[in-house]
Amino acid sequence: MAVTVTARADPSAGFAPGRQTRGVDDDESNGTGQLVSTETKITAVFVALGVVLWSGSAAVTESQPVRFAILLGVGVIAPTVINELRG
Numbered sequence: 069m070a071v072t073v074t075a076r077a078d079p080s081a082g083f084a085p086g087r088q089t090r091g092v093d094d095d096e097s098n099g100t101g102q103l104v105s106t107e108t109k110i111t112a113v114f115v116a117l118g119v120v121l122w123s124g125s126a127a128v129t130e131s132q133p134v135r136f137a138i139l140l141g142v143g144v145i146a147p148t149v150i151n152e153l154r155g
Contacts, residue, residue, distance in 0.1 A: 107154075111147040118143025 122139040
């Protein structure tokens with residue numbers, strides 16, 4: 069004996085069988101709909117700047133700790149501080 073169960077969803081409840089659901093990001097909820105957030109843009113610019121300064125510092129110094137500090141300070145720490153200060 070086979071039993072078939074059919075469920076009916078209330079369309080006003082926001083869910084319908086077979087419909088894909090997805091989460092809503094903060095950027096989408098406020099209507100901006102940005103593909104790339106401002107924090108990501110800031111981080112990408114500073115990472116690129118850090119790599120350029122790191123490679124350019126080879127012409128000025130051969131000290132690996134100094135070059136690493138430039139890369140870490142400009143590419144990681146600076147964008148993190150800026151993004152935290154922005155709120």
